[in-house]
Amino acid sequence: MRIVHRLILCIGVATAFSVGTLAAYADETCNSPYMSGLIKGQEDFVHVWTLGVQGMGDGSDKLVTIAANPTSKSYGKVIDKISVGGRGEAHHMGFTDDRKYLWAGGLDDSKIYVFDVGTNPSHPKLVKTIVDLPVKTGYAGPHTFYALPGRMLIGNLSNTASKDGVTGMSVYNNKGDFIAKYPMPTGDIRQVKGDGYGYDIAVNPAKNALLTSSFAGSNNYMRDLGELIKDPEAMKHFGNTMVMWNLKSMQPEQIFAVPGAPLEIRWALPEGQNWAITATALTSQLWLVKRDAGGAWVAKDVAAIGDPAKTPLPVDISITADAKGLWVNTFMDGTTHYFDLTDPEHPRQTYSKHTGSQVNMVSQSWDGRRVYITSSLLSKWDKQGKDNEQFLRAFQWDGHDLTPAFEIDFSKEQLGRPHHMKFTASPQRLASLTDAPAADAPAAAGPAR
């Protein structure tokens, strides 16, 4: 807890920009909703992008696959793991638009690993490693992987030159070829100055809107947390903006001042909704980005998460499919919160539970009945000693309480530090095109016209 005390002290004396945190983008409701095959029933597998730990197993970053369907005889067990042959600060993942492939990034080595999870999701295969992001863009720390049709839009955290947080987005096609880069704005737009920092990406096609948030560069997120918080100058270098982009032109149109490292972004997707929500790590607030009566986008803080004075450090968030509820994990106090978002202008916390000594990612199933939590934030920011629990915990959610379902101890199983989670399901009752019946077989669907 010494680090926590230092952190609180630092926040008290430094500025609003003390320590940021990474988390993010995890669950079924938070995938790019425009890909195919969202799993709206029971997921079969949870894939966990896991940071390697020196001396633990092979020490490598790895994709760990866990059986998550209660009907499986392997339910709650690790059934597969793929090491990538090194430690590059495994962090986040994202599916391609067809959900056949999972792209996973390393925040330190800037490598991107492409896993085939469509052919046999119980045993993913590493099929490609993309290493040219720094050379092609000058950016570093690929964080968010957001599916666009035929492409992957990548939100980066840093750059190769100064290693601070000035960065941009990059686009690759689904074959892994670089297409384009887009710097985060550093100038003024409508009298608000951009800081050039990046973090999460969230798209709303119906509004031609792309919203981004901001965090920090590798000189902060790859630095020992205890040292970082004693460096007042370094503590000033965290993101304080969100940016609304025109998705078609990929040009920034509006910058919002959102102090305190706004991290994960979730759009309310039901028809008629005009808002997205985020949480600020350092100031512990929920922020709403919403169209006003005149049609302009505005950002405003709408609720505190825990007691901001105690620096709970909200990390990952997970919105329900109907956008009426939000899970929020706070890393420092190991608490999982549930907010009622029925009135997004006035979120209300209706439930909380201590779910671990440190908790980071939170992912829920589409139906909201299952909630998964992992523990690791960053290799150099995780807690020390007995508080350095490393786990995946699965819960049932009945609308009133989180009930433990199963748990994987990643330290005991010599796996590493579990971070981002993604779900897959077994392909069944499907054949390949080469198995199609002969021409004289009856048509199942009948002629369309």
Next chain:
Amino acid sequence: MPRWRGAAGAAAIVSCAALSSFATEDPGKAAAPRMEFVPLAPGSYTLQKIQHVADAVLLDSTGHSVRLAALTQGKITLLTFFYTYCADPLGCPFAHTTLAALRDRVRRDPTLTGRVRFVSVSLDPTHDTPDAIAAYAGEFTGDPPFEWRFLTARSVPQLLPVLADFGQDVSVDVDEGGRATRTLHHMLKMFLIDARGEVREIYTLAYIQPPVIFNDIKTLALEAGRQAPSAADNRR
């Protein structure tokens, strides 16, 4: 804000296509694309160069072999995959209804005369013979003439490299006995290709917004106009 609703918007129940492949997935109601913004003016933005289209040999509706490159270069091309008996309201019928409306709008724009073609490639060469696609195409290729080519392949193995190049997934439903049926699953995609054979935009269901697609076509036409050598250039 202007609001556009696709022709299939009222019939939002998905039967087979447009969603793929996971047994525990509950497709439920697919959402017709929504559009709640004013599209950018043509030429005010640049479309990404996503990939070059690989060549292949396919069959046209008369049974003759055609090179795909001949139909993805020289004009701005909007290419999609379909199969003639697809009944998904938000699958192939929706795509072709949308394309037919776009065709009519392109026809009315004199700056696009002779500069745009549509290409529809069957996902099921086993059943979609040249005769079958010719019968299907009749509804879309009328008078005045507009180049809308319907293609198939001699065999599935000849089609598979084309699907792989475009990243077009397709799978086949099986019955209770494990036998493949004629119900195909595929993610609806339209590919906008410039006159040099580069894919410049891809529209999946949420992005099939006809005013945007039309402006994207116009944007490529304006870009080609800027790239074309002027008469003065030719004289030099």
